[in-house]
Amino acid sequence: xxxxxxxxxxxxxxxxxxxxxxxxxxxxxxxxxxxxxxxxxxxxxxxxxxxxxxxxxxxxxxxxxxxxxxxxxxxxxxxxxxxxxxxxxxxxxxxxxxxxxxxxxxxxxxxxxxxxxxxxxxxxxxxxxxxxxxxxxxxxxxxxxxxxxxxxxxxxxxxxxxxxxxxxxxxxxxxxxxxxxxxxxxxxxxxxxxxxxxxxxxxxxxxxxxxxxxxxxxxxxxxxxxxxxxxxxxxxxxxxxxxxxxxxxxxxxxxxxxxxxxxxxxxxxxxxxxxxxxxxxxxxxxxxxxxxxxxxxxxxxxxxxxx
Amino acid sequence: xxxxxxxxxxxxxxxxxxxxxxxxxxxxxxxxxxxxxxxxxxxxxxxxxxxxxxxxxxxxxxxxxxxxxxxxxxxxxxxxxxxxxxxxxxxxxxxxxxxxxxxxxxxxxxxxxxxxxxxxxxxxxxxxxxxxxxxxxxxxxxxxxxxxxxxxxxxxxxxxxxxxxxxxxxxxxxxxxxxxxxxxxxxxxxxxxxxxxxxxxxxxxxxxxxxxxxxxxxxxxxxxxxxxxxxxxxxxxxxxxxxxxxxxxxxxx
Ligand SMILES: Nc1ncnc2c1ncn2[C@@H]1O[C@H](COP(=O)(O)OP(=O)(O)OP(=O)(O)O)[C@@H](O)[C@H]1O
Ligand SMILES: [Mg+2]
Numbered sequence: 070x071x072x073x074x075x076x077x078x079x080x081x082x083x084x085x086x087x088x089x090x091x092x093x094x095x096x097x098x099x100x101x102x103x104x105x106x107x108x109x110x111x112x113x114x115x116x117x118x119x120x121x122x123x124x125x126x127x128x129x130x131x132x133x134x135x136x137x138x139x140x141x142x143x144x145x146x147x148x149x150x151x152x153x154x155x156x157x158x159x160x161x162x163x164x165x166x167x168x169x170x171x172x173x174x175x176x177x178x179x180x181x182x183x184x185x186x187x188x189x190x191x192x193x194x195x196x197x198x199x200x201x202x203x204x205x206x207x208x209x210x211x212x213x214x215x216x217x218x219x220x221x222x223x224x225x226x227x228x229x230x231x232x233x234x235x236x237x238x239x240x241x242x243x244x245x246x247x248x249x250x251x252x253x254x255x256x257x258x259x260x261x262x263x264x265x266x267x268x269x270x271x272x273x274x275x276x277x278x279x280x281x282x283x284x285x286x287x288x289x290x291x292x293x294x295x296x297x298x299x300x301x302x303x304x305x306x307x308x309x310x311x312x313x314x315x316x317x318x319x320x321x322x323x324x325x326x327x328x329x330x331x332x333x334x335x336x337x338x339x340x341x342x343x344x345x346x347x348x349x350x351x352x353x354x355x356x357x358x359x360x361x362x363x364x365x366x367x368x369x370x371x372x373x374x375x376x
Numbered sequence: 377x378x379x380x381x382x383x384x385x386x387x388x389x390x391x392x393x394x395x396x397x398x399x400x401x402x403x404x405x406x407x408x409x410x411x412x413x414x415x416x417x418x419x420x421x422x423x424x425x426x427x428x429x430x431x432x433x434x435x436x437x438x439x440x441x442x443x444x445x446x447x448x449x450x451x452x453x454x455x456x457x458x459x460x461x462x463x464x465x466x467x468x469x470x471x472x473x474x475x476x477x478x479x480x481x482x483x484x485x486x487x488x489x490x491x492x493x494x495x496x497x498x499x500x501x502x503x504x505x506x507x508x509x510x511x512x513x514x515x516x517x518x519x520x521x522x523x524x525x526x527x528x529x530x531x532x533x534x535x536x537x538x539x540x541x542x543x544x545x546x547x548x549x550x551x552x553x554x555x556x557x558x559x560x561x562x563x564x565x566x567x568x569x570x571x572x573x574x575x576x577x578x579x580x581x582x583x584x585x586x587x588x589x590x591x592x593x594x595x596x597x598x599x600x601x602x603x604x605x606x607x608x609x610x611x612x613x614x615x616x617x618x619x620x621x622x623x624x625x626x627x628x629x
Contacts, residue, residue: 122469124628142378142472150470156463160392172384173471216467 456534
């Protein structure tokens, strides 16, 4: 069986700029896939190639086995895309926009009940007859999501669906997207909120300068060297004037009476360090440890790429 | 064939100009009416172009055709550039529509707008002047074909233009001069020989000449020849449009 998305040797050049530089991976059916990377990494460009909105300079992409250029009708029928930009047609109401979009996909009145359901799921029901122009940014974002789903596509790609969205809406979007995934849709999500990717995605690709610099399961990502690191924050009664050399080595940050240390889980012991701190004669008033999270992995990988 | 998809885009395009009808249909009809009032008042009685045809009667088919083609062009070109500039063209580009379906939908909707405006000018015009009808077939075929040629040209301009002012340029430097110099207000026989010859290279001349034939049964050139010129123009422009669309020119770069 073909993968949900097959990306084979994709290059995209804009003049001299290599927006995509030999991207190659598959998204499997039923996966919740995260596509991460700093601004300008090429995430949206890759999504545009998958959606057929831009043509790759080299390489090929298929959705459920259908080439996005030569077999575009089938590939587009199976793909729903939520674009990053908040675009809308100012001439129409929410309901009209959804009916028109469904019509483009060959669907008529038989899908109207589904469109009503989508609107109520996305809390747009009371805006159904409002002109797109009059909606707030968050509402426009939800209409974009509904538009991507009018034809019940098997594969759904969301380009930063939670950018510029308030906390409450973000959480309700997570619930909504999770539900889509549970119903069997393959999901590809890009986001700059790493905790979002960490809590939602099974597998993650990190893109930088048009190249995939890491591709792994979430657990695999976290278990990389970086994952064996641990951060310890120690608060003392008063600032430590002279840190013992063993602590200076591990120091990440020092601010007034708080020091933050980075430890190797295998070779360092928190107890020993605490003893070192006490040996300076100040009392420890608070201590907490933090595991490395996706953000640490991300920052580390992107930094390595810059060297 | 995604016929529902095609029909939806066509319907959306019609709805789009229908929602702002005052601007898209009302305004051009009023403009034509003003031309009619001013020119017929100034020139009535001083000029007889065809024997037994008053100047006002002569003018109305020209004004109809001019507003028909200008509005057909305006509709497809402005709709496409607006979608490009606002970015909502992605919704169309994400859909499983073929280039032919896209082209036909934009083109036909623009022809509808052109025809509605043309008819509006006629309805207003016959309040003032009686018009004979020589051949309904000629009127309908010249109306539809001319609208289709300009609608197609509008699709090309809309795809090509990246900013509104480029489109305004096409409108002011190509469409307006060619339609004004095509014999809307005069018969080319009243022009000096050089300008007469030059007019034969203006495709708009054949539109208006053939259309007038439909009313009066008289024309500067054989209407069959005019028809052939229009069919050929439409064919060339349609092929160009489809080639642009299939390469993704400025739409899927
Ligand atoms: N149409 C275009 N013409 C020229 N350059 C482009 C075009 N589209 C994108 N780029 C360039 O390609 C690179 C990748 O852009 P892209 O939008 O894919 O990044 P991204 O990973 O989505 O970033 P962000 O997180 O900011 O959305 C950038 O350097 C961008 O400037
Ligand atoms: Mg992006």
